[in-house]
Amino acid sequence: MSAIEQKPSTEASGRFWLASYPEGMAQTIAPLGHSSIGALVESCCARFAERPAFTSMGKTLTFRDFDAASKKVAAWLQAQGLAKGDRVAVMMPNILQNPVVIFGILRAGLVVVNVNPLYTPRELEHQLKDSGAKALFVLENFAGTVAQVVSRTAVRHVVVTTMGDMLGLKGLIVNLVVRKIKKLVPAWSLPGHIPFKQVMAEGAHGTLKPADISPGDTAFLQYTGGTTGISKGATLTHANLLSNMEQIKLWIEPVFRLKKRPEQLVFVCALPLYHIFALTVNGLMGIALGGHNVLIANPRDIPAFVKELGKYRVHIFPGLNTLFNAMMNNPDFQKLDFSELVLTLGGGMAVQRPVAERWQKITGCAVTEGYGLSETSPVATANRFDSPDFTGTIGLPLPSTDIEIRDDEGKTLALGEVGEICIRGPQVMAGYWQRPDETAKVMTPDGFFRSGDVGFMTAQGYTKIVDRKKDMILVSGFNVFPNEVEEVAMSLAGVLECAAIGVPDEHSGEAVKLFVVKKDDALTEADVKAHCVANLTNYKRPKFIEFRTELPKSNVGKILRKDLRG
Incomplete structure (x- = not known):
């Protein structure tokens, strides 16, 4: 019986996930060494x-x-x-x-x-x-x-x-x-x-x-992308950012038991520093570890980016699914020397298994997926850096972090049950800038931040995201999560990129529509549908397929489903 099927009702209390931590990993971070x-x-x-x-x-x-x-x-x-x-x-x-x-x-x-x-x-x-x-x-x-x-x-x-x-x-x-x-x-x-x-x-x-x-003073106003309404400033304190940096520093250590620690870590900084992922992982972590950050001003110019990469022996490569995918489709990228690559960190959006598997084959380094938001400085969970396995989850809560899955009434759900991912820890923001009303909507009385992301937790403490609440598609009363449809479609060889949304349907309320960018011009609608029939239950299958030359993306490279909804 799988961890998901067991659905125990009591393990959700207490940090049971600590049993899945790497050996010797601290459960909590030490007091901050700097006040700012x-x-x-x-x-x-x-x-x-x-x-x-x-x-x-x-x-x-x-x-x-x-x-x-x-x-x-x-x-x-x-x-x-x-x-x-x-x-x-x-x-x-x-x-x-x-x-x-x-x-x-x-x-x-x-x-x-x-x-x-x-x-x-x-x-x-x-x-x-x-x-x-x-x-x-x-x-x-x-x-x-x-x-x-x-x-x-x-x-x-x-x-x-x-x-x-x-x-x-x-x-x-x-x-x-x-x-x-x-x-x-x-x-x-x-x-x-x-x-x-x-x-x-x-x-x-x-x-x-x-x-x-002092640690409680505000360091950044980090504006959210506005995907859930008007853009709001997450108030991040010096303690928030320093805590998250310490959490990641602890989490990174076990990888050096497997791979030799370089004299100086070289980071690829392709994600923009105005984005919280790069700000903390590249900016703060790079400085704290005495690392060397190679700044990429325009990561969309893949040929120039690949040429720049060729000049360095890179150790840490934070990126997004779309960036990894674009790079691997460049023939020169496949000729680069990745023998010293220690960590590939995937965040910002779900990393798709076909992309992760291909990346590991080309670079010899697994994509380790983590999860966070602007409101959590950003990292809340991550997979183990000392494991080569792509779990398809967002990993374990970092030291000093609690994760609970709760329903709309705020009740903690049993393991394996799908609900809202809620996060508590020293990296969680002080609130939204001058928006006590919006802060009250997302912060619970016991200090958890309601992420707006939907997922479940396994008995080992790994969390699996199934989607954002508002991206969920309701087909004849059944929930369909776009990430699942997209991951299946991406495993078809002729698909370069894809995105799934819900569209009105007179028979089922909503139906799944899949937008596809071809890697192979010979790919047909019938090919995609046949592949989905083979891999998805009936109500999850795309009813409509639309081919596009490109998909709308944010400036960080995240596919914008809201733009596809029109």
Whole structure:
């Protein structure tokens, strides 16, 4: 009898999953070693001073360089009269200025508001107004968007940087190519803006005053993608982020019993640092472990990305299912040397088994799936890093984390029963920024965060997501979870990508519609339907198949089912 079939009713209380932990794994994290992220950065920069910290477009900052540069940004911000708790927005891709600015803001005692640089003016205006940001750092490529809305916000200091600002003499060529040849910088006008190089020059003559920051102070306003309504700012404290970093640091240790610990870990930073996954796993973890982050400004340019990867012996590769899939379809990727790859971390969306199996075959490294949200800093659960098995689950609760599966009334369900995944731990946000009403909807009286994701837990403590509540398809009273349909379709050789949604149906209330991007032009609707007939029970089978040349995706590469629903 399987763990799911047993459905015991009592194991849901207590941390029974600890029995599935790697040997010697701590059950809880130790008290935090630093009172703030700024204190952590200062300590690590002194400890790892000569090591490379960040590389972008061939230019590398050592930890010493990174310390000096972020200190200049911090001193400049304080000189503008910005005080503890003031919000500063950052709107740029993965270039050297990004970590320098983010950690400079934190060292100044201020709060970072991460902004997706591809936001529309409407989305940007909402976030700037909602956060009350007083300053904004933006890459010139996106300055035109800022120009359309900044006068209607509280922003008083706009700093504009260029792609080449931190690349030395090479930066002049990079700027020429970006502006004149590739024409990636639309015309913009921001009277009174400050060039980034001026900030660095003025900051060099300033003095950084120690910021009186305690663990409970706010570090980030991390805006949710708005998939469940209007975009809200998750208030993440220094303790939230530092706790999650400590949890992941503990979780990573067992892998080095199997694979040799490199002298310095090299991280691929392809996911944008404005996304919570990269921010914690690449940014904070990279700094805390004295790692070297290779920044990829445009991971959608797969050929250039693969070429960049070829220059390094990479150890840690965080990514999403769609990114892994796209890379494996590049012939040059398959020629790379992955002999030193220690960890491939999958998050942000479900990793599909066919993708995971193919990745392991090509790289020799399993995809380890984890799970989290902006509201949990982000990691709440992860599969064991010392196991080569792809479990198809989101893994075990991290140390100091509790997971419960609850029904709509808040009652804890028996193991194997499907309900809402609820999370409690030191990484759970303080609440939504200035939205006590929204906070009350998701935080339970006993401190659990209601994730909005639906799943169940096995007797071993592994959680399996079946979907987001609102993505569930109801066919003749039966629940159909799109992830299951998509995973089946992805195991068909001719399918490159797919997404399933529910559409109105006069006979069954809703029917399953599957959107497919072909890998093989010869693939037909009949092929897909026959494959689904062979692998899915009747009510789960797609009634409608639509072929597309591409699927709508978020800027992080997540397939947007809501856009397919129209």
